[in-house]
Amino acid sequence: MTNLVEISNLNFGYGSRLVLKGINLTVPKGSLVAIMGLSGCGKTTLLRLIGGQLQARDGSVTVAGHHLNDMNQDELYALRRRLGMLFQFGALFTDLSVYDNVAFQMREHTRLPESVIRDLTLMKLNAVGLRGVQSLMPSEMSGGMARRVALARATALDPELILYDEPFAGLDPISLGVIGQLIRRLNDALGATSVLVTHDVQESLKIVDYVYFVSEGVIVAQGTPDQIRASTLPFVHQFIWGEADGPMPFHYPSRTMSDDLGLKEV
Amino acid sequence: MALEATLRGIRLVGDKTLRIVERVGATAVFLGLTVMHSATSFRRFDLVIREIFYAGVQSLIIILVSGLFVGMVLGLQGHETLQNYGSEQSVGVLVALSLVRELGPVVAALLFASRAGSAITAEIGLMKATEQLSAMEMMAINPIARVVAPRFWGGVISMPLLAMLFSAMGIIGGYLVAVVLIGVDDGAFWSQMQAAVDFRHDIVNGIIKSLVFGIAVCAIATFEGFEAPPTAEGVSGATTRTVVSSSLAILALDLVLTAFMLKGWN
Numbered sequence: 379m380t381n382l383v384e385i386s387n388l389n390f391g392y393g394s395r396l397v398l399k400g401i402n403l404t405v406p407k408g409s410l411v412a413i414m415g416l417s418g419c420g421k422t423t424l425l426r427l428i429g430g431q432l433q434a435r436d437g438s439v440t441v442a443g444h445h446l447n448d449m450n451q452d453e454l455y456a457l458r459r460r461l462g463m464l465f466q467f468g469a470l471f472t473d474l475s476v477y478d479n480v481a482f483q484m485r486e487h488t489r490l491p492e493s494v495i496r497d498l499t500l501m502k503l504n505a506v507g508l509r510g511v512q513s514l515m516p517s518e519m520s521g522g523m524a525r526r527v528a529l530a531r532a533t534a535l536d537p538e539l540i541l542y543d544e545p546f547a548g549l550d551p552i553s554l555g556v557i558g559q560l561i562r563r564l565n566d567a568l569g570a571t572s573v574l575v576t577h578d579v580q581e582s583l584k585i586v587d588y589v590y591f592v593s594e595g596v597i598v599a600q601g602t603p604d605q606i607r608a609s610t611l612p613f614v615h616q617f618i619w620g621e622a623d624g625p626m627p628f629h630y631p632s633r634t635m636s637d638d639l640g641l642k643e644v
Numbered sequence: 645m646a647l648e649a650t651l652r653g654i655r656l657v658g659d660k661t662l663r664i665v666e667r668v669g670a671t672a673v674f675l676g677l678t679v680m681h682s683a684t685s686f687r688r689f690d691l692v693i694r695e696i697f698y699a700g701v702q703s704l705i706i707i708l709v710s711g712l713f714v715g716m717v718l719g720l721q722g723h724e725t726l727q728n729y730g731s732e733q734s735v736g737v738l739v740a741l742s743l744v745r746e747l748g749p750v751v752a753a754l755l756f757a758s759r760a761g762s763a764i765t766a767e768i769g770l771m772k773a774t775e776q777l778s779a780m781e782m783m784a785i786n787p788i789a790r791v792v793a794p795r796f797w798g799g800v801i802s803m804p805l806l807a808m809l810f811s812a813m814g815i816i817g818g819y820l821v822a823v824v825l826i827g828v829d830d831g832a833f834w835s836q837m838q839a840a841v842d843f844r845h846d847i848v849n850g851i852i853k854s855l856v857f858g859i860a861v862c863a864i865a866t867f868e869g870f871e872a873p874p875t876a877e878g879v880s881g882a883t884t885r886t887v888v889s890s891s892l893a894i895l896a897l898d899l900v901l902t903a904f905m906l907k908g909w910n
Binding site (some may be wrong): 429455458459463465467471472486487540570 | 770771774775776778781782783784785786790877
């Protein structure tokens, strides 16, 4: 199976602070791969590097055979037409209706007649179960519905690669299950490849093919969902079972309590 | 000690000055980028018309009412002063020249900056904070071409029209006070105005001023919105900066333009 995304020896940072260190990662065509880790561990940064919104300091990011580091803006935009991205809170255009949000890319990138755009838009909305809300504005919907509309918009042009940034954040259990199933179903139905950044372990392990764990900018573990569940690595164990203390300590590193409270030893 | 404080003061002034110069430069570069990416706005003029509605039509009430009041005050003050010299019949000239040369373009631009400029900044800033601009970039759509340029041109086209309406309402206000209320001769009011106001040197120069103010306000408003930090404080700070910087820019540009217009361009 060929890889749609290949990352090798990637380093990225802001100023002197390295956020990602020596990342090696592959995403085979047709697969659904999750990148997991604690908040602030660098996983969203990794997703933005795959989407070309950030540039690697060292190493290479290759998407569909193109080295992102060597691309100018026009080439990058040409590649992005083959990608779809679901943002953390949907990022729907608030001045456009649900229908216009989904039709947006079709109108911008194609010369399809409005009647065809209408049919395609309704089909996309139907796929996420929201054909009935086409005339609503984003502000009139719940978070879960907005996320589903954003999913319909992300898949509007049948992308080869779909990037998901925390698609489960802030959702109720039912919406969470619906979004999880939609991500898997759309990936398979479209013959797409998906990269999912999340810290929702239980929902992700149900739907993904492979998992990378990132901690403090480094990939610390990887494997299939079954391998991850069976992992004895302390960090993975703590993360999967949601333990309060472990390799990732409960307390952020700081001075001692007695120093902070100004207590003297007797 | 005193030397150190003086040096610190000089450093502070220098630092502030450099920041202001840097900001003006960045705004000019952004203006250049906006003009470069304006092809979409002219190819799909409906995008600009929508912005003319938001920036122009929705500013009509404040512009018309303010124009009326300013004209009335000019009528009152003008009559009060001119009657000392027995020239109260010339009040129409005073009202018209004050409005078309100075007050129309300047006050309309100040009101436009507060009403439409701040709205443009807040809208673009919030689009950035809610990742709508990032989403657009990931769809291979340049946000400067699709979001910034239509708002810029919508504002630039609206500004001279609003300034002309402001002046027209001001003249009506002056007429109501001077002729209807005080009793200045109707014929003298209009005929002296017609004889004294020169189309090229007064009206066209006023339009040129309002066009320049429109460019300045819209460049500042779009730049501040686009560069706003993606937080509530960031957007509110950017909105304030738009109003303050635009007002200062309008007054400074007015001085420069008036000097050139009175002395001739060569």
